Amino acid sequence: MADDNAAQPGKDNADTPAARERRTDAVLLKMPNHNMDYPHLAVPTLTAALRKNFFKVKQQDVNVLLRDFLLTEEMLKDLAYRFLPELAKAHIDIPADFDRIRNALVYLHYIDNQIGFARVEQVKQKLQARKYEEVFCDEQESSLASLIFVLTGMLHIVIDLALTYDEAGGEIDNPVTNFLHQKVREVAALNPRVVGFSVIQIQRKATLWFARRLKPLIQGKIAVGGPDASTFKEEYLKNNDCIDYAFLKEAETTFLELLRGKPVEQLDGVVFRDAEGNIQVNEPRHDIQLSIFRPDFDGYDLDKFLLPTLPLSTSRGCAFAKCTFCNHYKTYSGYYSNDAVKTVDIIELLAKRYNTRFFHFVDDMLEVKEGTAIAEELIRRDLDVNILTYARFEPQFTDEKILELWHKAGIRVIEWGLESASQEVLKKMIKGVSIRQVQNILDISSQKGIVNKLMLFHNYPGETVDQLKMTVDFLRKNVLEKKVRPFFTVRGRLELRLFTPLEITSRDYSKSPFRKRYERSSSFDSLLGYADEDDYPRKVEYIESFINEMSQYLNENKIFSTNDENMSLDLLILDLKRRGLETAVAVQ
Template sequence: MKKNTDILLLSCCSKVIDYPALALPQLTGFLRAHHVDVIQTDLNLLIKDEVLTEPYLWELYTETLPLLLMENFHCKDDYIQVREFYQLLSNVRQENGFKKLEKVKKDLQARRNKKLLDESFMEDAKIIFRISKHLDFLFSIVPYIFNTSSQFIFSKKLQNLITQEITRIITINPLIIGFSVITTQNSFSLWLSNEIKSTFKFTGSIVFGGSQPTKFQELFLKNNQYIDFVISGEGEEALLQLVKSLKGKDSLENIPRLVYRDSSGKIISNKNQKYLADNYSFSFPDYDGLPLDKYLAPVFPIMGSTNCPWKKCSFCAHRTSFKEDYNKRNARDIVAEMKFMYAKYKIKIFHFADETMTRHQGVEISKIIQEEKLPFLWMAFGRLDDEFDRETLEQFYKGGARVIEWGLESASDKVLEKMNKGITVAKAQEILIYAALAGIKNKILTWHNYPGESVEDVIKTICFVEKNVHCGFAIPMLTLKQQLVLQVGSPLYDQVFQENGQLKYFDKVWYPNSEYSINAKYLTRNNSDIEKKQIIGVYLKRMKKYCDTHRIFIAFNENVTFDLLLCDLKEGRNDNE
């Protein structure tokens, strides 16, 4: 069969559904600018959109989940997740019904965003995102319970839906199928690539890229015979050259970032090369072909830099995903992209996907937006660095900044010093006050259980967050319940063992339970985990009650863009209705 399409790019389950991920449009824009024929497919969105309808939800509730609950799960947590999903659907059926939930989804897709100001509608919208999160787990176990060549006893509808999508992919018959993969997409992507080649006999090449393949480059080829190539880091130039190579015009040896098998089966890893700045000056992300009317929020992601300018936090393993130094774009180029997206797609709300927004870049972007009187609003992640002052944050607000998620981690200076965060609680408090007075909504990211953290340190963090929420300096996030994730590749993990081979910070450490995971299990020394868990549990109940009483919206990862939508609505700027 003739291959008319050069590349089919896939984003598989599981990801968020409020707005599109940046990876596919970024690759598509670059490749199309170089005259490569590209089709991009957000398989995660297409499947979830179908499942979030009355017939599918009914089958999940009456057939799929009850059957799964009868399975002999090897992991208690997996069983609990299925049980919680079933209970959620049971509550929905009794209180509102699945048909109403589908109507709310369609209202969001139709951009009837003013309905979010209605408390009942907002609660239903939050349920949609909770279901989406539970679907992430369901799709993560699909490889273990589903085979397209046999009867899928857990869900006939899901079997037909997935088979239909695979058939569509095979019918396109591209030269390359490219999978963009983050951690949550790994199991489904590996399974799907296997199905495409082994069951559906796809004869083209399969390429894996993204943060997960970047961490485990050669392992993907070693363990998966159906994967032909892996691209580490930024993949634009590598994909372009790979198309030329497979058409017989170039050699694989000269393609940067490419991992492949030579004629003898030996795995070869080519050298890295930086491209970000050149890529964006040549082309902007291209969203054409994605079902933009099916996402639940009119928001686009945008990238102003790669890697982190600090790169010293002891718990962080981002160095396994980003092999280069911090690399940022020109502010005028960033704003030009925002203007392009507004002109072409009517998008004026943006979520910066950078590791952090620095003072200098944020000010430059804000000045241009203010000078040109552009209607853009944006949110970003930020470090509570000394460089932020009142004037800076006021400039941010005037330039469209409305929400900043600040990485505090802990409100104990002792713990922050151990983490090598490079910040202090006093400076963090100052920044939060200045940002709030400027009009920016602060969100404080915290977690617990860093080595050496005491119960008193946890209480300090709780008091700090509660004080700022009650004073109006922050809107709540309930992240403190998250414990330290001990990641292979982080400075902390490198220091786990002392020179004599004894554990330094933990009573016990287990290697990750999967070859594709960098998350190690551990037991903390001087264990006060139970007491911390109890204290945090009380705090979370208290915070939820406070927010319910004061009608404060709490966003989580699946619907974080709703903070921006609410800002847009309350400022009377929403023009989608």
């Protein structure tokens, strides 16, 4: 008897060219909210695994298409003068949401009055057309480009509120959900066997909105995967009849076996409903030899992204995996890396196929030995590339030859995970680094020509005002000495995330480092609240004073502000300068 939970083999699933023409095997989607600078990696990686086995796959980044649609003169006017004013009236009794809408309106009206939405759309189109010299070598154009990245950040709020309002039965004509309804119809018309969503937390709302409206229109199954699904497992199915499967951790093998018709109860790493409707969880058992590292961006609307960067994974998991505040261990089966030669093969292929020289290694960290092997292979092939990567302050970096080699290979920007410049706080975090070692590495790295960025946050349990000042003063010193690029994540307050060692410890009141912990409002929340210490207002005051000081420094030195909306823009500006062009903005 055929398993109703399996993606039915039948005639439509037969591995024949005729069958492939009749039906789409899988539609893979990335939903809002996410950035617009360059594509996410998960969907193209799964697409590559399925296409490698001759399945017919349609992939689409709905997030970037929606943002491109909203960042037009027509739609910006609609947001500023119709939709958001009406939405504000509907939220008059919800102060927090009303303030968010009002702030967005003030900003939109300012832009329209000072610049005009038509000019905003023109510069957006120049970025999409890769006319970067025209934009970033002109002071006015580069200022407009900076505004666009601010606007893309503002759209997170607009999209989120538009979805919430629609789910609550709102009657205002809604440009966000109108666009998404059209996408629902387009996906349904493909008659897919499986629709898959890769989900991080900020995409959950849009994913579930889309799945609820798609489910009645298709006969196929709907699946979620990614970090959010791996964290919440059965929660995705408990209250969402529209979700048939949740894939856990690495899903390329599991998804492939599902399409081949293997009964779902025999799959590893999947949450499903059995014949009686009971939710079952098959824990993942991933064979790392079957891992796919080469993404396939064919069919993605790469021309809608604002920057030419492509993401690439050289490893999965974290080679250190001890930090008390981190739960990245929930995403993958463990730490493992791709062969350096194969990684460079992928870089070379992507560079030629998609006409780019810009890459972001999105690994949790690029381990020293692995990164050096990649650098040596890039140099051997004489590839002209620009790479942004994350790294940990490993002691091996004190060998000057390593970072010199990395820079020569094209690794131009490193985002270092530091978190705090207090040695005592670092010890509590189990970071395994010393501040003296960190400073030594920053000295070497900047001397070799690499742009350094520090990822920091404040308010780790027990952190005093003086310890926070150590962090801020350390950052200020290195920024002013041009050893660190201005990048102010220190304004971020510690997030107590589910399943981190810190969160697990805090469950026991007698061991909790927090004066008070607030439980989640639902089983679908990944963040927990906690009570700040009495000195917290002084911390905020000190950070705000520092940010104001640094804002003036940025303006005086024409340094563009960098954040999650444009994190790889550094690579582009550095490349323009390396080619002898005079840019209107600087990196540091």
